[in-house]
Amino acid sequence: MTVSYLSPVGMLGGGFTPEYFETAVRERPLDFVAVDSGSTDGGANNLGEDKFFFSRDAVKRDLRLLLIETRRKDIPLLVGSCGGSGGNWNLNWMWEIVEEVAREEGLSFTAALIPAEPDREVLIGKLRDGRIRELDPAPEITEDTFRDTHRIVAMMGAEPFQKALEGGADVVLAGRASDAALMAAIPLMKGVDAGLAWHAAKIAECGGAAVTQMTKPEGMICTFDDDYFILEPVSPEQQCTPTSVASHALYETANPVEMQEPGGTMLLDGVRYEAHTDRSVKVSGSRFQPADAYTVKLEGAALQGYRSAVIGGVTDPVILRNFDEWFENAKAGADYTMRRALGDERADLCKTTFRIYGRNGVLGDRETRKFDNDHEIGIFMVTVAPTQELANSAMATISHTILHFPVPQWHGLVSNLAFPEAPHEIELGPSYSFVLNHVVELDDPLEFYDIEFKEV
Structure with a gap:
């Protein structure tokens, strides 16, 4: 069994070299292309203010390349955490761009949209039932937290992507999602070992970040065999080494050998990283431990006020x-x-x-x-x-x-x-903060996620 996919860039809108991407898609036997579009790196304002940190033109440029090539190859395209934060506004913003590109390029396909903003009363019921648990650190919350917070998203796992694909979607646009979930969904459907599928996804969701030196954003190709996976950069100018791939386990995680996902935990204590070629790395030994209860993480952005700032130097x-x-x-x-x-x-x-x-x-x-x-x-x-x-x-x-x-x-x-600019007072505008750092137990992995199919 061989399953292969391509992650073109670590963040949609970040830009990648068209020639390298097109060559990889046209010459490799890929099962799908997936790209992450979300991050909390910029704080809560992107979710709270309904905006994306990359420009619309940059996102449209990347989406045009992705849609043309995946439709040419007739393979699925999956986009997670649309519009940066994965709220309903962000998802609709991304959908408008996809529609626009499809009209301009004469493309036809079935799209699936997966909103990730759960019903507030359902969340309040979960809180009353003791099914919302805090992470560390977490602010104190009440029922009013769920009523008053501007936007709340629930970070979906792999199952909503799988359901959308089973329903016939060629293009899946998801609200807030686990970065790894969109990469792991199809490999899991095709029978790839869960440990390998999730570990590869955790690395590949960052595009080519696991290369030795990411001097410019490019992508990564992941290929599974029975008991290992191989990572190879899309760009012929870049290379992966065992050290560069292994070090990715230190990125965005509190524990490099135990990483939580909605359905369980990646266990990486027994992983082996080996050079496959002078540019690619073979990874084996990854494991996945299913969770007793299926949980998804909640993120909520609440307005704290408005900001004014000054920068000054003392010499x-x-x-x-x-x-x-x-x-x-x-x-x-x-x-x-x-x-x-x-x-x-x-x-x-x-x-x-x-x-x-x-x-x-x-x-x-x-x-x-x-x-x-x-x-x-x-x-x-x-x-x-x-x-x-x-x-x-x-x-x-x-x-x-x-x-x-x-x-x-x-x-x-x-x-x-000494002030570097005049006037030295700088209006920073609204200030939002994350008021939720919690997980919520679901009765079913699809409980919060109603899928809408659209014909383009």
Whole structure:
């Protein structure tokens, strides 16, 4: 038994070389092409604001290539987490692009759309029944969390893809989905061992990311035999090695040998990575342990307020030699001035955070290393408030106070911050956050997912 598929790029809209992709599809005996389109890397705003981080033109460019070649070869095309976050708006946005390309290219096919926004009352019932469990870390939730959150998606597993294909779909467009699920669905249907199918999918969903150096986005071809799979880059300019493939187990996971999926857990403690050719790698020994209860992850984006930000640099060696004490005093002074300007009631509605780049801007309080920096540091300040106007007002007062806050060693008026842009206050707009980090038990893997078939 041989099953083979192609993942053209790690993120739809990321771009890939047409010649390499077309050659692979036309010359290889592929069973399907699948591409992931979602990520939470950009935070909750993409789900909350109904938008995608890549442009429509970039997505349409990739989809045109994918649709033309898969229809030419008459093989399925699967797209997961459409539109970045997989909400209903995102899915419909992707569907409009697919329809547009089909009209322009004269393509005909059966499409399946799989929304991933569950009914809120059903979720509330699950919460009451104790069938929603928190992950670590998780915010506290109530029934109102499900009523008030702008969008909530449930990350589907492989079964909705399989159902859509069994129903005759040539093109499957799914809402929020496990990145690996769309790659594992067809191999599992064709009898590939579950451990191999899921492990290969976890690697291939990132396109060509498991090559030695991904200097530009390209794809990956995965081929299964009875007890192993082979990964080979689409681009002849790239190569996989046992180290590059094995290291992918460290990406986006808390545990490189146990990885959760909706139907169970990948167990990778006994995996063997071997060079197959000078460009491809053979992987064996992957296992899959079915779960006692079938769960899917919930993601919800809720509006927290509106943001205003300032970026400023400090290069005064006098300040830098005693920065921590000076900055604590400056922040206290800024808070006092803001309260005097806005009043305590309005000031209490504002939340300001500070990141110090050159000290601990990335890890914050979790940074354990100590650095002395007497050259320059950057201060990134963000205020979140119920309105954009209030956020702007608070940030203007805070940044102006810190700009001129006294330095004990200097007399007279000082200017402490260098601003890279003018005006230095930057409106960042709405601020959404994830208010769910939970899994929900399903009675059936298809419980939340009603499939709509469309003829193009």
